[in-house]
Amino acid sequence: xxxxxxxxxxxxxxxxxxxxxxxxxxxxxxxxxxxxxxxxxxxxxxxxxxxxxxxxxxxxxxxxxxxxxxxxxxxxxxxxxxxxxxxxxxxxxxxxxxxxxxxxxxxxxxxxxxxxxxxxxxxxxxxxxxxxxxxxxxxxxxxxxxxxxxxxxxxxxxxxxxxxxxxxxxxxxxxxxxxxxxxxxxxxxxxxxxxxxxxxxxxxxxxxxxxxxxxxxxxxxxxxxxxxxxxxxxxxxxxxxxxxxxxxxxxxxxxxxxxxxxxxxxxxxxxxxxxxxxxxxxxxxxxxxxxxxxxxxxxxxxxxxxxxxxxxx
Amino acid sequence: xxxxxxxxxxxxxxxxxxxxxxxxxxxxxxxxxxxxxxxxxxxxxxxxxxxxxxxxxxxxxxxxxxxxxxxxxxxxxxxxxxxxxxxxxxxxxxxxxxxxxxxxxxxxxxxxxxxxxxxxxxxxxxxxxxxxxxxxxxxxxxxxxxxxxxxxxxxxxxxxxxxxxxxxxxxxxxxxxxxxxxxxxxxxxxxxxxxxxxxxxxxxxxxxxxxxxxxxxxxxxxxxxxxxxxxxxxxxxxxxxxxxxxxxxxxxxxxxxxxxxxxxxxxxxxxxxxxxxxxxxxxxxxxxxxxxxxxxxxxxxxxxxxxxxxxxxxxxxxxxxxxxxxxxxxxxxxxxxxxxxxxxxxxxxxxxxxxxxxxxxxxxxxxxxxxxxxxxxxxxxxxxxxxxxxxxxxxxxxxxxxxxxxxxxxxxxxxxxxxxxxxxxxxxxxxxxxxxxxxxxxxxxxxxxxxxxxxxxxxxxxxxxxxxxxxxxxxxxxxxxxxxxxxxxxxxxxxxxxxxxxxxxxxxxxxxxxxxxxxxxxxxxxxxxx
Numbered sequence: 001x002x003x004x005x006x007x008x009x010x011x012x013x014x015x016x017x018x019x020x021x022x023x024x025x026x027x028x029x030x031x032x033x034x035x036x037x038x039x040x041x042x043x044x045x046x047x048x049x050x051x052x053x054x055x056x057x058x059x060x061x062x063x064x065x066x067x068x069x070x071x072x073x074x075x076x077x078x079x080x081x082x083x084x085x086x087x088x089x090x091x092x093x094x095x096x097x098x099x100x101x102x103x104x105x106x107x108x109x110x111x112x113x114x115x116x117x118x119x120x121x122x123x124x125x126x127x128x129x130x131x132x133x134x135x136x137x138x139x140x141x142x143x144x145x146x147x148x149x150x151x152x153x154x155x156x157x158x159x160x161x162x163x164x165x166x167x168x169x170x171x172x173x174x175x176x177x178x179x180x181x182x183x184x185x186x187x188x189x190x191x192x193x194x195x196x197x198x199x200x201x202x203x204x205x206x207x208x209x210x211x212x213x214x215x216x217x218x219x220x221x222x223x224x225x226x227x228x229x230x231x232x233x234x235x236x237x238x239x240x241x242x243x244x245x246x247x248x249x250x251x252x253x254x255x256x257x258x259x260x261x262x263x264x265x266x267x268x269x270x271x272x273x274x275x276x277x278x279x280x281x282x283x284x285x286x287x288x289x290x291x292x293x294x295x296x297x298x299x300x301x302x303x304x305x306x307x308x309x310x311x312x313x
Numbered sequence: 314x315x316x317x318x319x320x321x322x323x324x325x326x327x328x329x330x331x332x333x334x335x336x337x338x339x340x341x342x343x344x345x346x347x348x349x350x351x352x353x354x355x356x357x358x359x360x361x362x363x364x365x366x367x368x369x370x371x372x373x374x375x376x377x378x379x380x381x382x383x384x385x386x387x388x389x390x391x392x393x394x395x396x397x398x399x400x401x402x403x404x405x406x407x408x409x410x411x412x413x414x415x416x417x418x419x420x421x422x423x424x425x426x427x428x429x430x431x432x433x434x435x436x437x438x439x440x441x442x443x444x445x446x447x448x449x450x451x452x453x454x455x456x457x458x459x460x461x462x463x464x465x466x467x468x469x470x471x472x473x474x475x476x477x478x479x480x481x482x483x484x485x486x487x488x489x490x491x492x493x494x495x496x497x498x499x500x501x502x503x504x505x506x507x508x509x510x511x512x513x514x515x516x517x518x519x520x521x522x523x524x525x526x527x528x529x530x531x532x533x534x535x536x537x538x539x540x541x542x543x544x545x546x547x548x549x550x551x552x553x554x555x556x557x558x559x560x561x562x563x564x565x566x567x568x569x570x571x572x573x574x575x576x577x578x579x580x581x582x583x584x585x586x587x588x589x590x591x592x593x594x595x596x597x598x599x600x601x602x603x604x605x606x607x608x609x610x611x612x613x614x615x616x617x618x619x620x621x622x623x624x625x626x627x628x629x630x631x632x633x634x635x636x637x638x639x640x641x642x643x644x645x646x647x648x649x650x651x652x653x654x655x656x657x658x659x660x661x662x663x664x665x666x667x668x669x670x671x672x673x674x675x676x677x678x679x680x681x682x683x684x685x686x687x688x689x690x691x692x693x694x695x696x697x698x699x700x701x702x703x704x705x706x707x708x709x710x711x712x713x714x715x716x717x718x719x720x721x722x723x724x725x726x727x728x729x730x731x732x733x734x735x736x737x738x739x740x741x742x743x744x745x746x747x748x749x750x751x752x753x754x755x756x757x758x759x760x761x762x763x764x765x766x767x768x769x770x771x772x773x774x775x776x777x778x779x780x781x782x783x784x785x786x787x788x789x790x791x792x793x794x795x796x797x798x799x800x801x802x803x804x805x806x807x808x809x810x811x812x813x814x815x816x817x818x819x820x821x822x823x824x825x826x827x828x829x830x831x832x833x834x835x836x837x838x839x840x841x842x843x
Contacts, residue, residue: 031715031735033722038355040362041742042476042756044766045725047434051360054492082354083514084494093513152560164560165552262552262561264516272515275688276354277718 001305008298012291019290020072023283024065032277033057034081055081068283077287078280080273087284090269097167098265101188101257102250104181108189109196110243116193117200117239122227124205132197139194148187148260155183165262184261188254192246199242203235210234236307244300248293343545343842345826347569347835348558352551353518356507357494359430362476364745368834371536372520372547373414373501374480377405377424378472379536382831384649384750386472387537389529390419390481390502392454400463401446407454410527413483414500414507421456425449426487428471428479433491435477437470437754440783466753466783473754474536474834475747504528504542504838518549520837533839535831540838547837562587562820568842569821569828571835574690575631581820589820593833594638595743596645597626597695598757599810600768602738605729606675613674614807618659619667620702623813629694631815640814643758643803645749649787654797655804668706678709682730684740686717695741695812713737724767740767745817747833752799753783760808770808778802 035052036043052058056067071078077087120132156164162183168176207213208231216226255267266285273281304311351365358370378386388394392408411419425448432438442448446459458467471479481487481502482495489495499507504526511519528539550567552558555574561567563584573581573589581589599617601608608614627637640646641656681703685696700712711730715723723735730736748755760779762771778799785792819835821828827841 031719031722033718033725036721036725037718038361038363040364040366040476041721042362042744042748043434044436044756044759044764046764048725050434050492054490080354080514083356085514090514093516149556152557157560157564160564164564164566165557166550166566259553260557262550262554262557264513264551268553269515272352275716275718277722 005298005302008294008301012294015294016287016290019286020069020283021065023286024068025061027277027279027282028061028064034277034279037276038082072287077284080281081278082276087280090281091266091284091288094264094266094269096169097258097263098251098254098267100167100170100177100181101184101254101263101265102247104185105189105192105250106243106247108185109192109246113193113196114200114239117197118204118227118232120197120201121204121208122223124201124208129201132201136194136197136201139190139197142190144187144191144256145260147190148183148257151183151187152260167263167265180261180263184257184263187260188250188257192250195246196239196242200235200239203238204231207231207235233307237304240300240303240307244296244303248289248296251289251292344548345544345546345569345837345840345842346548346550346567347571347837348552348561348567349549349835350572352515353512353549354514355494356499358478358480359427359434359482359491360494364475364834367475367478369507369518370478370480370501371503371834372505372837373499373503373507374482375411375501375503375540376472376479376536377481378468379538380472380474381537382535386468387531387534389472389537390424394468401460403458403460403467404451405456405458408529411502412525413502414523414525415498416525417483418453419481419502420453420484421450422453423484423487424481425456426484427481430482430487430489430491431477431479435473435479435754436756436759437466437473437751438477438479440464440753441467441470464784465786469751470754472536473751474832475745475751476754476756502526504540505547516551520547520549521545528838533830536836540836542838543841544837562822565822565825568825569819569835571819572817573820575636578636578818586822586824587820588823589818591816592819592831593817594645594647594746594814595691595817596640596746596749596814597630597691597743597812598741599695599699599812600724600740600742600757601807601809602727602729602736603768603770603808604727605736605738606679607671607681608738610674611806612670613676614810616667616670616674616706617810618807619663619670620706621659621810621812622662625702626695626698626812627815629698630691637813637815641811643749643800643811644752645746646814648746648750650750650752650796652796652800655801659804664702664706671706671708676708678707680711680730681708681738682711682713682736684720684723684737685712685714686720687714688716691815692717692741692743699739699741727769745833746814752779758803758808760803760806765808768809770806772802772806772808775799775802775806775808 035055035057036048039048039051056064079086080090116132120129123129152164155162163180167180170177213226213231216230254265255271258265258267269281270285349365349368353365353369355361355363355366356369358366375390377389377391379389381387390407390411391405393406395404407419407421413419428448432442444460444462444464446461448458450456473479483500486495486497499509504523505520506523508519508521522542522545526542528541531538533539552561555577558570559573559577559580562570581587601614601617603609623639631637638646641653642651644650683696683700685693687693700710703710720740723737724740726733726735728736744757752758756766759765760770760772760775762769778795782792782795782799785795825843827843830836
């Protein structure tokens, strides 16, 4: 087990090495010129070329790659081509809102979606099941940006009970922190809840049809014990997998919610960097995302051991 | 165990209560929060032409001269200015009380180093330096500019208000290589101080009132006159979504929107707490590549002009007629250089003539690449309109949709698309009214062949007329004659096709702000918080 964990952690490094190489090459062969964007629309071609040379973008690809890899190995992710601030600082500034939104969304979704999925499976075929499924389909179908604007119009502009936009750190004001997270969490949470509800229901339905559940029922065990003692534990492997995948998707995919509510998170940082061809930031965020992805998958794999004793590594 | 549970419950209740209770009133009643048209990413005004960087620089830096509302350069950092009778020696003396934000005095050496750095990049600066014999410091407050020949645009160049603005930086920053952004603290001598510790690119930029700033005594007029910082703190907030920005203004979370999206204008016009005002115009332009067939032939460029019905474009870009103006003046309608000399043959669209001219230019159905940036709504609308009109006159259009970043990386390519798949025939862009009123410094309209802007228009006639215009006293009969000659030369060569002007509006909370400036940039000095 320990060997497995160490092996998986060590595997992070070659994975990230490949990610570095791919991202570095892909963003440079994609069309787009940071020097032209920095120089602005009224700059002459000569001024653009001067900036390109100053940034070292006129150097051959292998020279730029060597410089970048050397810096990364020293723990230096470089500086933004635009603001000149260290990429590490920019990521650190944006990490907290994304993590806060991800965790609050995850907490909301797991707290509500898993019980709803269990309920739907237990009451399969009844109006309860159908109501839960209508909710799940609706959650999946409503566009996030539309729901976000609806929330803003309803709760912020009309009822005036929550802020329209922005983020306040919990270190400054816990109340304002919570207030600013409510609408984005509800907006993003609905989609994720829909996904998790459907997975939980499907997984529970499969387990509830198994022989050992029938045996438990024949032995006269109560519903609660059958549901939570036998069925849920065996149905939880796909649920945990979905939670894990969802966590990584939330971290890397909250950009629409962040844009609608003007949350200064990593999603917006990444999209802005792509539009501005800020190579250093794109590379830095991608490195971070891939590391998170690998580590979350490792944690999910380890959770399987706790949930299903038959699994061995 | 019960105590632990109670503590958890208590914490949860606190968070929920915090979430439901209304937020604390902002401590800063003297804070103005604005949403500008873009986020501040670059802090060196001599490094980029980005409007947002120049607006940031207006907060913290100053220029030697500033334009007033009539377009006349007025002294700003300068106290006295003298010109020798032969008009070759210009002597500048800085006014008293100018200090950098670190408390040190502003010196003539700072001004000289800044002018030299700015002139490396800026077209107007390059023209000034090309005519300069020497630029020397006399003492801490005085410097002298000696010209090789008289030049009528010295003050106008030093008062330039867009693109690369000749802001005065501390000498230690100004002597750094202008090819890269300068290193060091961002300190200026202007009415606001940049709060570097509060700066989060893409999120927020903060300025504090400069308590040591001594404004000029003249009344404010456009960029000129006294700059009185009347609020303690200015925050520029980034709200990427236009609908969210409008909701934030309506709810009072922000006080000012520099460029609300045109779709939101009806909502803002109805709001009794909001004022919306036209602050500038944008001229939409079709830029053909003059180096590749068929647009290397003047007849093909004339075909483009005959094809255009400006009203089609302007409706697609800006909707209601109250938001736009048909305008054939390259240098802007309502601007100090307005003329449409030479535009007469093009006023009425004529598709049959456009088709004939294209054939006369040797066009035989080759693919014409039109680059359309889908992330900029106005330019995209114009690109789609051009593609539709080109098809109407029998052109085989290859409409290539991309983002603006890709377009800017492709437009320097001179090769035809037949040789280089990244080559192009047509792209669109805009210029604001301020840029249009300065043809000497505005790169888009250059006709200097290989040295011109993307598209590389080449008109020795227009170039000479513009140079002559720069050496002539503005307003004189000779100036007016040369202006007509210059515009006629432009209409003859067609460096690009102007397709009319549409408004740029700003909106702010009238119950919170008193704001009277008519400048295109938002000027946070002389702005009062009610």
